[in-house]
Amino acid sequence: MDPMQAQKLAAELEVEMMADMYNRMTASCHKKCISTKYNEGDLEKGEAVCIDRCVAKYLDIHEQIGKKLTQISQADEEAINKMTNAPAVAPTP
Amino acid sequence: MFLTGVVSVFSSFKLLPIHISVYQRFWASNMSETNGKHAKNYNFETLKYSTVLKCLVGPDKITRDEPYPSFGGIPTPLPSINEQRVEKVMNSCLFKSAIACVAGAGFGIVFGLFTFGVESPSYADPAKVPTVRETAKEMKTRMGSYAKNFAAIGALYSANECAIETYRGVADMKNSGAAGFVTGGIIGLRAGLKAGIFGGIGFAVFSTAIDYYFIHR
Numbered sequence: 001m002d003p004m005q006a007q008k009l010a011a012e013l014e015v016e017m018m019a020d021m022y023n024r025m026t027a028s029c030h031k032k033c034i035s036t037k038y039n040e041g042d043l044e045k046g047e048a049v050c051i052d053r054c055v056a057k058y059l060d061i062h063e064q065i066g067k068k069l070t071q072i073s074q075a076d077e078e079a080i081n082k083m084t085n086a087p088a089v090a091p092t093p
Numbered sequence: 094m095f096l097t098g099v100v101s102v103f104s105s106f107k108l109l110p111i112h113i114s115v116y117q118r119f120w121a122s123n124m125s126e127t128n129g130k131h132a133k134n135y136n137f138e139t140l141k142y143s144t145v146l147k148c149l150v151g152p153d154k155i156t157r158d159e160p161y162p163s164f165g166g167i168p169t170p171l172p173s174i175n176e177q178r179v180e181k182v183m184n185s186c187l188f189k190s191a192i193a194c195v196a197g198a199g200f201g202i203v204f205g206l207f208t209f210g211v212e213s214p215s216y217a218d219p220a221k222v223p224t225v226r227e228t229a230k231e232m233k234t235r236m237g238s239y240a241k242n243f244a245a246i247g248a249l250y251s252a253n254e255c256a257i258e259t260y261r262g263v264a265d266m267k268n269s270g271a272a273g274f275v276t277g278g279i280i281g282l283r284a285g286l287k288a289g290i291f292g293g294i295g296f297a298v299f300s301t302a303i304d305y306y307f308i309h310r
Contacts, residue, residue, distance in 0.1 A: 003144065003153075010148030014155055035264065039308055044264035045184060045255060053262065066150025074143040 021062060029054035186255035190248045197247030198240040205236030250276045250300065266301060266309045273300030 033050035034043075043051070147153050172180065182188055209232050216223055223231075254272035258264060274297035281292025 003148075006141065006144040007148050007153070007155075010145050011155060013145065014149060017149055033262070037309070039264075044258075046258040046262050046264035046268070048184065049259050050262035063150050066146060070143045070146045070151060073146065077141065077143060 025055065025058045029058065186252055186259065189255050190252035193251035194244045194248035197243035197245070200247075201240030201243035202236045204243070205239035206232065208239075209235050246276065246280065249279060266304055269304035270297045270301040273297035276300075 029051055033054055034047055148155065213228075214231055214235075216227075250272055253275045254268050257271050258268045261268065274293040276293075277296025278289045278293035280296075282289035
């Protein structure tokens with residue numbers, strides 16, 4: 001699979017990934033930061049600060065976990081390639 | 094289709110290569126029986142998950158200039174950059190304490206005027222009626238002293254509350270109590286440590302009561 005195909009696939013997946021990430025992020029940060037005692041309609045200073053920090057942390061972790069996932073899946077793929085190229089035992093159907 | 098295969102992989106990456114090939118073979122056999130004969134000739138490719146991931150998270154990530162469309166609820170337009178700047182300034186600690194300072198000064202002026210009208214200071218000669226200029230001068234000094242005091246109290250309290258709320262990240266009633274304690278402590282420390290502690294406790298109780306009654310009930 002060459003990089004162009006991967007990029008095309010990634011462009012299709014990216015919208016879905018972003019939507020999923022946005023929904024999870026808003027749900028998680030809403031649960032953590034916004035209290036259920038609604039004293040005023042606007043975000044209070046503490047809540048705004050908390051949301052800023054929550055979103056920054058979430059995006060940072062999202063990127064770090066993505067990089068770790070890439071590492072792990074690359075190692076998995078190399079192991080699978082080694083197994084298919086030089087199989088020790090005949091594969092069972 | 095291919096997409097659902099990839100998305101199901103997203104959730105169970107450890108079983109990745111085996112899972113994909115089994116799913117593809119199962120799907121191909123199912124499709125050829127129920128849907129048509131062209132599915133048998135479909136050319137499946139092995140998915141290099143890491144290559145796709147590198148385009149999603151990593152240096153080859155797709156970057157967009159415009160923000161994403163809203164994904165849930167009522168689509169509202171994002172505020173413009175100038176609106177964001179104005180909001181940032183208005184919600185900052187410095188601006189809030191400046192507003193509290195000005196408000197305190199105004200309140201102090203009115204309070205000084207009122208107390209001057211209720212109880213005016215005594216003059217050297219009790220029989221002489223004070224002139225307008227003397228009265229105005231006395232008024233000005235009293236209003237000025239009250240205005241300075243209240244401006245300092247307001248600015249200190251507002252700055253402290255904003256700082257504590259920023260540090261904690263929670264909009265609570267404890268913020269007002271702590272800010273009141275610090276403010277009362279700073280003002281009372283002029284007259285010694287004990288006066289500082291008692292002043293802090295008193296101001297904390299007062300500010301918590303005001304916060305409870307007016308805002309967080």
